[in-house]
Amino acid sequence: xxxxxxxxxxxxxxxxxxxxxxxxxxxxxxxxxxxxxxxxxxxxxxxxxxxxxxxxxxxxxxxxxxxxxxxxxxxxxxxxxxxxxxxxxxxxxxxxxxxxxxxxxxxxxxxxxxxxxxxxxxxxxxxxxxxxxxxxxxxxxxxxxxxxxxxxxxxxxxxxxxxxxxxxxxxxxxxxxxxxxxxxxxxxxxxxxxxxxxxxxxxxxxxxxxxxxxxxxxxxxxxxxxxxxxxxxxxxxxxxxxxxxxxxxxxxxxxxxxxxxxxxxxxxxxxxxxxxxxxxxxxxxxxxxxxxxxxxxxxxxxxxxxxxxxxxxxxxxxxxxxxxxxxxxxxxxxxxxxxxxxxxxxxxxxxxxxxxxxxxxxxxxxxxxxxxxxxxxxxxxxxxxxxxxxxxxxxxxxxxxxxxxxxxxxxxxxxxxxxxxxxxxxxxxxxxxxxxxxxxxxxxxxxxxxxxxxxxxxxxxxxxxxxxxxxxxxxxxxxxxxxxxxxxxxxx
Amino acid sequence: xxxxxxxxxxxxxxxxxxxxxxxxxxxxxxxxxxxxxxxxxxxxxxxxxxxxxxxxxxxxxxxxxxxxxxxxxxxxxxxxxxxxxxxxxxxxxxxxxxxxxxxxxxxxxxxxxxxxxxxxxxxxxxxxxxxxxxxxxxxxxxxxxxxxxxxxxxxxxxxxxxxxxxxxxxxxxxxxxxxxxxxxxxxxxxxxxxxxxxxxxxxxxxxxxxxxxxxxxxxxxxxxxxxxxxxxxxxxxxxxxxxxxxxxxxxxxxxxxxxxxxxxxxxxxxxxxxxxxxxxxxxxxxxxxxxxxxxxxxxxxxxxxxxxxxxxxxxxxxxxxxxxxxxxxxxxxxxxxxxxxxxxxxxxxxxxxxxxxxxxxxxxxxxxxxxxxxxxxxxxxxxxxxxxxxxxxxxxxxxxxxxxxxxxxxxxxxxxxxxxxxxxxxxxxxxxxxxxxxxxxxxxxxxxxxxxxxxxxxxxxxxxx
Numbered sequence: 025x026x027x028x029x030x031x032x033x034x035x036x037x038x039x040x041x042x043x044x045x046x047x048x049x050x051x052x053x054x055x056x057x058x059x060x061x062x063x064x065x066x067x068x069x070x071x072x073x074x075x076x077x078x079x080x081x082x083x084x085x086x087x088x089x090x091x092x093x094x095x096x097x098x099x100x101x102x103x104x105x106x107x108x109x110x111x112x113x114x115x116x117x118x119x120x121x122x123x124x125x126x127x128x129x130x131x132x133x134x135x136x137x138x139x140x141x142x143x144x145x146x147x148x149x150x151x152x153x154x155x156x157x158x159x160x161x162x163x164x165x166x167x168x169x170x171x172x173x174x175x176x177x178x179x180x181x182x183x184x185x186x187x188x189x190x191x192x193x194x195x196x197x198x199x200x201x202x203x204x205x206x207x208x209x210x211x212x213x214x215x216x217x218x219x220x221x222x223x224x225x226x227x228x229x230x231x232x233x234x235x236x237x238x239x240x241x242x243x244x245x246x247x248x249x250x251x252x253x254x255x256x257x258x259x260x261x262x263x264x265x266x267x268x269x270x271x272x273x274x275x276x277x278x279x280x281x282x283x284x285x286x287x288x289x290x291x292x293x294x295x296x297x298x299x300x301x302x303x304x305x306x307x308x309x310x311x312x313x314x315x316x317x318x319x320x321x322x323x324x325x326x327x328x329x330x331x332x333x334x335x336x337x338x339x340x341x342x343x344x345x346x347x348x349x350x351x352x353x354x355x356x357x358x359x360x361x362x363x364x365x366x367x368x369x370x371x372x373x374x375x376x377x378x379x380x381x382x383x384x385x386x387x388x389x390x391x392x393x394x395x396x397x398x399x400x401x402x403x404x405x406x407x408x409x410x411x412x413x414x415x416x417x418x419x420x421x422x423x424x425x426x427x428x429x430x431x432x433x434x435x436x437x438x439x440x441x442x443x444x445x446x447x448x449x450x451x452x453x454x455x456x457x458x459x460x461x462x463x464x465x466x467x468x469x470x471x472x473x474x475x476x477x478x479x480x481x482x483x484x485x486x487x488x489x490x491x492x493x494x495x496x497x498x499x500x501x502x503x504x505x506x507x508x509x510x511x512x513x514x515x516x
Numbered sequence: 517x518x519x520x521x522x523x524x525x526x527x528x529x530x531x532x533x534x535x536x537x538x539x540x541x542x543x544x545x546x547x548x549x550x551x552x553x554x555x556x557x558x559x560x561x562x563x564x565x566x567x568x569x570x571x572x573x574x575x576x577x578x579x580x581x582x583x584x585x586x587x588x589x590x591x592x593x594x595x596x597x598x599x600x601x602x603x604x605x606x607x608x609x610x611x612x613x614x615x616x617x618x619x620x621x622x623x624x625x626x627x628x629x630x631x632x633x634x635x636x637x638x639x640x641x642x643x644x645x646x647x648x649x650x651x652x653x654x655x656x657x658x659x660x661x662x663x664x665x666x667x668x669x670x671x672x673x674x675x676x677x678x679x680x681x682x683x684x685x686x687x688x689x690x691x692x693x694x695x696x697x698x699x700x701x702x703x704x705x706x707x708x709x710x711x712x713x714x715x716x717x718x719x720x721x722x723x724x725x726x727x728x729x730x731x732x733x734x735x736x737x738x739x740x741x742x743x744x745x746x747x748x749x750x751x752x753x754x755x756x757x758x759x760x761x762x763x764x765x766x767x768x769x770x771x772x773x774x775x776x777x778x779x780x781x782x783x784x785x786x787x788x789x790x791x792x793x794x795x796x797x798x799x800x801x802x803x804x805x806x807x808x809x810x811x812x813x814x815x816x817x818x819x820x821x822x823x824x825x826x827x828x829x830x831x832x833x834x835x836x837x838x839x840x841x842x843x844x845x846x847x848x849x850x851x852x853x854x855x856x857x858x859x860x861x862x863x864x865x866x867x868x869x870x871x872x873x874x875x876x877x878x879x880x881x882x883x884x885x886x887x888x889x890x891x892x893x894x895x896x897x898x899x900x901x902x903x904x905x906x907x908x909x910x911x912x913x914x915x916x917x918x919x920x921x922x923x924x925x926x927x928x929x930x931x932x933x934x935x936x937x938x939x940x941x942x943x944x945x946x947x948x949x950x951x952x953x954x955x956x957x958x959x960x961x962x963x964x965x966x967x968x969x970x971x972x973x974x975x976x977x978x979x980x981x
Contacts, residue, residue, distance in 0.1 A: 205903065
């Protein structure tokens, strides 16, 4: 399969949206385009499995390379392994759902969809890039859409949040940039990840470069204490914006931490693993306790995202194959789950015009569909077996436990304790809003989900169930790739 | 004779245009509406003409030399002037002394062409003056505005001052090496104290022209007072030309003093970046804002010039200047349109611009993102290549400081983006109908901003020259 399609499809969709005449055309073009992307992602998954089934054991499949800046040795080098395929699949799910839930955006519809599709384009490009420069290009490409989406269509203190997000992410990028240039000159003028992975970089340099990369990508994935943009950014963004931010953009950081920082600089990773573990354990617990204090549904999910994403960083820090697989699963699972969470919150907010838990109650009677989905996603978040969250977090814990010393054990136990806290805040939030008597008379006339919202919710619930009930396929995708990274760490 | 024509073709065509303008002025005169398009077409022709029949060679007893690279630099500047005449067409058409204005502008451009091609300190000094004095007259062109005269006065005084310093530096160089021919100077430089002193004076004059901190104090006032067309010319064309010759001087002549000027450049680059950025944060007037942001941009150019790898450094600088021409002229173009139609000049006046003028807003946003170095605009590539060139063989903390400056600059560029897209305004700029040349100019700049980065052969082409 030609990977250029994955960039071409969103790009063409975005351009077609610009050419559209009216709002209806904009929406239908976006939907068609995003469904096409979903189709491509599924086709990629099938093609990938087929290649693996016929024993194509190359690390990267469907590789292609087009020289871009000849003199600087920068090229469009694309290729996918299991991790990329899983991430691309996640992206396409969230894009379709994001387009569907934004169906009622009336303010500057064309610009909204254009920016949304651009954001998706950045993610696709990022996940297939095997050249650091191009990877960085796609990482940065999403700064403008994020800023404008929050600033124009957001709510609350949107300008502040948009600014904070753009500047913090730019700060992360600055760190990555320095690391990138360091690698470039150390390895003799190349940005190519596959070449870099075969170059030996002395541990002195790894010690300098690793924190640059890890902190840089860490900003994107809410590494404690660089997570402060997350609550503001997510809660101010429009529904689809939050879905993209939490569902896709935060995963860019996690992917970068693994593919670039850990894979290219294994010595550095070993050196700093304990610090990563401490920071992510703090993020997990702090995120969970901070969520307890929130009354706003979006803030609840934003802080709980900090906590959940902490699990993937914890998995990376544990440096065992199972833990890394679990970290990756957690990224995919959290991506789908949090996108659904934000989608449901958006649906509720569209109807009740409030996100305060205290001002709602008994919504189940008026909105059975939305409430049920809310319930499912809540259970997924607190790690109910059969749903994706359980599978992912369990894998991380098992992987973490494989480290037999006291430090790792304590960190694992501390992280696992957060699940109790999660259960408390999730059940409390859902119980207050969905169950019990209706506390607000104005809510008695509300309608349930429309076709577009139902479709989006069903798609994402399908994703959660597909991972939760039959995690084997995801595991088959991720484990060999995680093994590849472990081999690097073990120095093979 | 034949060689004279091929080697100096850009200069000769430009001289031709200047004489044509003189004859038109002396004769019956033409209406502004016909004169302006005529000059635009001629400039465009010169730009296209600049790509053919290029040859390397020397003239006038090694006073003047040209290479493919130099021809390309001239073409970039020519393109910039062409774009300025397009985006500022509204103002140009209304000005009562258009032939004089164009005459001055093209004379300055001619001076820059000679300056870039100079292989001798004598012709270098003469052409530098030719490139400076007309601009001071241009800065005075808003005849009714006091600020315009004030700006012109400041400019002419500071230019005279820097010329004096330059001459002092040149005389010391002559005294210590016994030559004014650049190749000979290079072979006779040995790093004696007198030569270093001479170099410092020489360098200071450049610092004035490029408005490197702490020699930047004239910049903001002159930019604010001058008509937008002149501000754009000053900040893009003048700066580009001086950056080119500055780079050539350092890379080709002062190579024996490399250790010294690299240190100077690194220190000045950081100070310039930080000062320019911090001052830009607080500006309200859009022209002053762009003035300080252009000071910060020069800081990045200096970083690349301090590169160990001369070829990489010069390619990055030339590429960046090309990108910078598109981005800055687009930003100034929007400012010119709005100032011309409404007289509004502050960032607060730009609030809510998107509601009334979507095209202008998108061009402005693209330009600002490009200046901030955010992809997919060309500015991203330009900035990154500057930093990459500057990074070769340096400490990490230095590059880190430079990249952290990108955050500050993003902060203030976003201030404007936020004003035009998000802030509400009771009294926004009314919808403006763009004249055809202005629209063409803005769209050309917009296309340049998007395409100059993605079409990677442009960079490779510059590198191959």
